[in-house]
Amino acid sequence: MSLNDESTHILISQQAAQRLAATINRRRFLAIGGGVAAAAALAACGGSSGGSGSKSKNINMFTWAEYDDPDLLKSWGNISLTIFNSNEEAIQKLVQGGGSSGFDMVVPTGAYIPQLVKSGLLAELDKTKIPNFSNLDSHYTNQSWDPDNKHSVCKNWGTTGWIYDTTVVKTEIKTWADFIKVAQTEASGKTSVIDATPDLCGIYFWANGIDWTTEKTEDLDACEKFLVNELASHIKAFDSYPGVNLTSGSYALSQVFNGDARQGLLGIKAAGQDPARYKWGIGSPTTELWMDNWCILKGAKNVDASYDFINFILDPKNSVKDLNFHGYNTGIKGVSDLAGSIEFKDMVFFTDAQVATMKPGAVNSAQDRLVKIYSNVKAKAGG
Amino acid sequence: MTATLGTQPSQQRTWLRAPKFLLAIPSFVWYVFLFAVPVALVVVNSFGRKVAGTPGKVDLSSPSLDRYHEVISGSFRSLLKQTMFTSILGTVLCLVISLPVAYFLAFKVGPKAKTAVLALLMVPFFVNFLLRTLAWRIVLQPQGFVSNFLQSGHWFTFGLALRNGPIQILDTRAAVQLAIVYNYLPLMIFPLWVALDRVELHLREASKDLGANRLRTLLQVTLPLAGPGIVAGLILVFVPLSGDYVTAALLGGAKGNMIGAEVANQYFKAQDAASGSAIAVSLIISILLVLGVIAACFWLMARIRRRARAVQLVQR
Incomplete structure (x- = not known):
């Protein structure tokens, strides 16, 4: 575990960094730092945070802490993560940003998706742009809170x-x-x-x-x-x-x-x-039983990149890497076999x-x- | 006024000269739009109620004091009391710790060393506030090096070795109290130092020449003259400290929670701007009340001191 992360850089000696990483609750830091960053992003009203062109592999993602394998993200492109602590907090911040929050993607829990849709925050998904959608086990698609996966795709559940x-x-x-x-x-x-x-x-x-x-x-x-x-x-x-x-x-x-x-x-x-x-x-x-989901925000600047990323992460070999990192079932068909003999496997698959x-x-x-x-x-x- | 006095050229200058209040306009605009208006909106919102299902919306159609009633009757009252207690204790501790330091800086240190000491006082400011506070988690954690050392029974612990297992300070109010004093100390030291520094040496010498001992000089000359600086320091520390929530969020756990965190909580988690506003306004009122009490104390002290001295003079 290192302190080098997409969104957090601290000037600190290597030794101290290791000590810090080993002993303190980094998530708490990320969560609060993330809160501050989110506020700053909102204050900037998304002015410059979009990045250039829709073809570049940039995404601004609003998500939970310690939830994505940094190496895997890096292998896809450039994703800047901003952290929230709860669904309520995420929704509140997105609503206040009024669609110009500067984020491209958000990762809410299923039950909160209707509220996000009602608030007009989520874009409708074009599934022809996500061919790997078919890799998902049908247990984890077409959920009651989002029939036909109109607005969301399963990230993982736990x-x-x-x-x-x-x-x-x-x-x-x-x-x-x-x-x-x-x-x-x-x-x-x-x-x-x-x-x-x-x-x-x-x-x-x-x-x-x-x-x-x-x-x-x-x-x-x-x-x-x-x-x-x-x-x-x-x-x-x-x-x-x-x-x-x-x-x-x-x-x-x-x-x-x-x-x-x-x-x-x-x-x-x-x-x-x-x-x-x-x-x-x-x-x-x-x-x-909760399920967190990939969603694209209305007014996202990097829509194509977002689709590309969702498709990327639904590729079984990427999904397994991600699973290995966060320890949650990603809902991909046969992911348990693909995962092999990972440690504490009984805590991931039930x-x-x-x-x-x-x-x-x-x-x-x-x-x-x-x-x-x-x-x-x-x-x-x-x- | 200048116009009546002026000759032709100066009249022209007056005509060209912009009105003086123009200088104040930038800060005036800033304060009105970014301070007065938002605070007024918070006050207004506190009389409304949350619109169910729509995050952040406040219904103001039937204004009431219900939100305040919730603050006073619910668990928030005790949290507000705790916060005030932590803030007052923190401010007093800051004052007690800062006074000798400021005195030392103002009167006992040579000009060269003074620069060095001031620079040292500034050093913590070069480290990010969040990181500074977070670092305390390493120091205070139950399986951290301080705790382990204190439990080790090493002779250097001077028999203070812990026999009841690891220290349990982290995630308590004590941790918040400690870190808060640490974080706000410079805000007290600087105004105190400036105030003491401006006390003229002649006056202190005169006091000594007139037969006052050092303690009396301190109590009757130096400190009263530094009074405004002390008050400034108290306010500078007490007000932000009462609203602090980062320190509590990082180190306080459930027990060290402060009301500021509850305001954020109402806005962000509960999506209830009305309740959040009511708690915020209650906090502002509490702060003003405490400041009022402190002001009254100062006024009373000054009065008593004046009366006592008057009696002395008559007696002599």
Whole structure:
């Protein structure tokens, strides 16, 4: 892991850079730095950020942190990445940019695509320009939130679970209810949760057998009451990428996306420590299934380049490289076989029985309320 | 006025001369459009409510104080209190730490060394704010070198060795407090130094000649004369510190959260400009209240001091 990245350059000695890369949460830096950069890009109103001509291989992409293999991107062309922390944040920034945000592509989670479409932010895709679209497994096309893939193409999908330090947490965590119990006791004040509304509220719904797309007021009330009064005070950090923090020993228990957990364990191994100390588990009895998607923004300056890139990344041999980096299933036919014997493969590919416990989220009438709950939990944790 | 006094040529000059307020126009325009108008919009938005499903839109058709009610009744109130506490403590710590440094700079250092010390004080500014703050994560992390060293039992830890495992400062309010003092210290030292530097040596000498000891000179001559600089330093540190959220976001975790982060959160995550505005306005009001209290304290102190001295003079 190096600090050299498309979007971030810091003047620092090699040794210091290695130390920094090995010990600090780089994502946090990227996320905040990205936020600043995004604001700057918006302030510039896309004036000069488009690059020259549509034939040059330049793309300005608005995406999640640590989500694309830098070498793979470089082998395609010049992609400048700007980072967001949550779908809500991305949408807000794009809306404020008013179609002149200067970004060509955005990588939102499926459930948020209707809102983006409604806000008039996404361009309709011309699939004749993406011949490799046919490489996608039909499980991952034509989703309810974007029928016929009019506006989006699957980038990858994943799920949410936990990872814990067995030297601190002695209880075995098998369900979300166990997660909550451990967070309140052994890992109190050492627990991190994902910094996004649906995942935070999901902990309560999944643990209590409530459909996490519920719109019922009583469910939402109960969720708020529980999270604010009984979980907030035990939370150490709201961190969407606790995986990288594993090496720093910041948390004893983390709610985590599977790919991030895998990257964390790989980091532990690279640092010469024993990954067996940490235990990963898929959320149970039910948990999340999310899918992030390639989308082209309306008013993009580099439309042809964007199509070219999507087509490039849907090529199985590129897709496998990408998968190896971020640790999420890219939904390409036969990608599991192509991946071969990669490390922690069970954290990338799941059995049918496991997939059956995962359910996609939805952006519905409960959204505003969920955001309020999330804000109140955050305020309570700090107050 | 010049016109009545002037002869022919000077009258011509007056006629050619542009009105003086022209000089102020650039900054005036700047402040009106980039400060006054946006702040006014924030205040207006705080009376509205979020339009469901449309990010960032505020419905102002039925203005109300509901958003403020949410701030006062919800969890935000305690967070606002915590933020004010952190800010006040941070400002006081900055003042206590800066005063000796500024005094030393103003009175005890020769001109050559002064340049060197000032340059040293500037050094941290050459490093990006984000990176400076982020570097603290390395220092403070539970499995970092400081923590490991303190646990090692090395004689150099002077028996302060940690017996209860790694230090747990990162992602707490203590980490934010530490880093905030570090980040805002120069903003306190510079105005204090300038203020102390302008206290005339003659006055301090006169105080000594009249029989005051060093402490009395400091308390009754130097510090009162530097008063405006101290107030400037307090304001320069306290106001931005209260609204700081980068430090809290980087080092505070869940426990060290500050209200500034909640404002950003409302705007960016909740897509609720109305609530964000209400929290922002509440923060502004809180800052003004605290400044008001400080001003009242200063006024009261000055009054008491004056009265005490008057009595002394009569007695002698």
